[in-house]
Amino acid sequence: GENVEQHPSTLSVQEGDxxxxxxxxxxxxxxxxxxxxxxxxxxxxxxxxxRSNVGEKKDQRIAVTLNKTAKHFSLHITxxxxxxxxxxxxxxxxxxxxxxxxxxxxxxxxxxx
Amino acid sequence: DAGVTQSPTHLIKTRGxxxxxxxxxxSGHDTVSWYQQALGQGPQFIFQYYxxxxxxxxxxxxxxxxxxxxxxxSELNVNALLLGDSALYLCASSRGGGRGYTFGSGTxxxxx
Numbered sequence: 001g002e003n004v005e006q007h008p009s010t011l012s013v014q015e016g017d018x019x020x021x022x023x024x025x026x027x028x029x030x031x032x033x034x035x036x037x038x039x040x041x042x043x044x045x046x047x048x049x050x051r052s053n054v055g056e057k058k059d060q061r062i063a064v065t066l067n068k069t070a071k072h073f074s075l076h077i078t079x080x081x082x083x084x085x086x087x088x089x090x091x092x093x094x095x096x097x098x099x100x101x102x103x104x105x106x107x108x109x110x111x112x113x
Numbered sequence: 114d115a116g117v118t119q120s121p122t123h124l125i126k127t128r129g130x131x132x133x134x135x136x137x138x139x140s141g142h143d144t145v146s147w148y149q150q151a152l153g154q155g156p157q158f159i160f161q162y163y164x165x166x167x168x169x170x171x172x173x174x175x176x177x178x179x180x181x182x183x184x185x186x187s188e189l190n191v192n193a194l195l196l197g198d199s200a201l202y203l204c205a206s207s208r209g210g211g212r213g214y215t216f217g218s219g220t221x222x223x224x225x
Contacts, residue, residue: 001172004155006155032212034212034214036216041218042218043117043203043205043216043217043218043219044156044203044216045216046213046214046215049213089155089156091155093212099144099146099161099168099169099212100146100158100161100169100171101146101148101156101158101212101214102158103155103156103157104155105153105154105155106153106154106155
């Protein structure tokens with residue numbers, strides 16, 4: 001089955017800096033790659049997603065890039081703010097018969113003022 | 114607009130007991146998936162229900178079963194609870210079987 005690896009497991013940045021989280025996946029059939037933000041005591045919240053026919057997608061301070069050849073995708077957060085502090089999860093999902101999201105182990109992001 | 118609602122929020126059960134968790138999907142959504150999230154880990158897919166049928170199942174034993182009702186709400190049942198079943202159980206809904214999932218806040222299950 002699909003194996004998603006996520007790095008780093010923890011990330012600490014200063015307010016205003018950029019943060020980058022990277023994921024790799026194993027199943028070449030995967031074609032949907034969402035990113036979720038999970039705050040303490042809450043469920044994961046979808047922040048951005050990308051499909052395999054697109055190489056990059058942006059939404060204000062958040063961007064995701066996808067390299068299908070290398071089987072990796074990354075989350076970029078610019079101008080970080082303390083409220084960006086949370087655990088971020090990447091996930092991958094195959095196209096055929098694929099409704100399950102296969103999650104990475106998460107990155108705990110801390111943005112210090 | 115109510116999001117995904119799960120009940121109860123917390124639950125303590127004894128090893129060997131059975132538990133039922135409940136989920137109401139977001140308004141307009143008809144597909145419900147269940148995930149198990151152990152402490153410090155990413156969510157793991159248990160199964161998905163669409164049109165009242167289990168459409169896909171993850172690598173979980175038969176002790177885990179579910180149901181979807183005509184109003185699209187769903188239940189997750191776990192029999193013969195083990196200590197290792199202690200986790201946050203998340204329900205996620207989407208529309209038309211799509212993969213734009215909305216997650217609930219989960220049910221924290223503790224097995225003692």
